Amino acid sequence: DAGITQSPRHKVTETGTPVTLRCHQTENHRYMYWYRQDPGHGLRLIHYSYGVKDTDKGEVSDGYSVSRSKTEDFLLTLESATSSQTSVYFCAISESTLPGELFFGEGSRLTVL
Amino acid sequence: QQPVQSPQAVILREGEDAVINCSSSKALYSVHWYRQKHGEAPVFLMILLKGGEQKGHEKISASFNEKKQQSSLYLTASQLSYSGTYFCGTEIGLTDSWGKLQFGAGTQVVVTP
Numbered sequence: 001d002a003g004i005t006q007s008p009r010h011k012v013t014e015t016g017t018p019v020t021l022r023c024h025q026t027e028n029h030r031y032m033y034w035y036r037q038d039p040g041h042g043l044r045l046i047h048y049s050y051g052v053k054d055t056d057k058g059e060v061s062d063g064y065s066v067s068r069s070k071t072e073d074f075l076l077t078l079e080s081a082t083s084s085q086t087s088v089y090f091c092a093i094s095e096s097t098l099p100g101e102l103f104f105g106e107g108s109r110l111t112v113l
Numbered sequence: 114q115q116p117v118q119s120p121q122a123v124i125l126r127e128g129e130d131a132v133i134n135c136s137s138s139k140a141l142y143s144v145h146w147y148r149q150k151h152g153e154a155p156v157f158l159m160i161l162l163k164g165g166e167q168k169g170h171e172k173i174s175a176s177f178n179e180k181k182q183q184s185s186l187y188l189t190a191s192q193l194s195y196s197g198t199y200f201c202g203t204e205i206g207l208t209d210s211w212g213k214l215q216f217g218a219g220t221q222v223v224v225t226p
Contacts, residue, residue, distance in 0.1 A: 042219050043202075043214075045215075048213060058213065059215070090155070102145075103157070
């Protein structure tokens with residue numbers, strides 16, 4: 001196992017509430033990513049980080065923000081959850097940005113009612 | 114623009130072969146292949162780099178046609194364990210896209226006894 005823990009694994013919330021998903025790694029890898037997975041769309045990149053306090057937007061970043069104050073933790077926040085953000089969220093880590101293997105966490109299933 | 118995978122689904126008997134294709138409208142630097150079993154995280158299979166060699170993993174191999182920006186994944190003498198959804202991830206290799214994969218929608222593979 002790559003030493004990635006996502007929490008919570010399952011969450012049900014109501015429209016308009018804030019939600020924070022946490023990704024914790026024990027590998028000391030510099031690069032971390034948040035993807036969402038929806039039927040018919042595969043995995044889409046939300047935000048990524050190349051190091052502490054170094055984050056940037058992916059292709060579907062609207063409505064999401066991230067923070068990385070420590071190497072091991074990458075937080076994804078939905079400031080005001082909407083039903084369109086119902087999805088499975090995967091965190092991934094990589095040893096470097098050079099073409100290399102992504103290690104995925106087990107996913108967090110979020111349902112927004 | 115995400116890469117296009119085909120077919121969307123394939124059903125095989127044990128021992129049969131299958132090919133999954135992944136094509137992009139952009140010039141690619143690398144193609145990654147992942148397999149995801151139901152309810153689990155995607156797992157890395159292999160990477161093909163521009164100018165690199167064909168890769169293999171067990172009886173699963175892949176090729177990368179740089180001129181056509183296409184990659185093919187070959188499942189040879191399929192086993193029950195090959196069942197799952199296969200995703201290709203593409204990287205265009207520009208400086209600001211390092212490490213950011215765009216994934217196809219996936220190909221569901223079912224191997225039956």
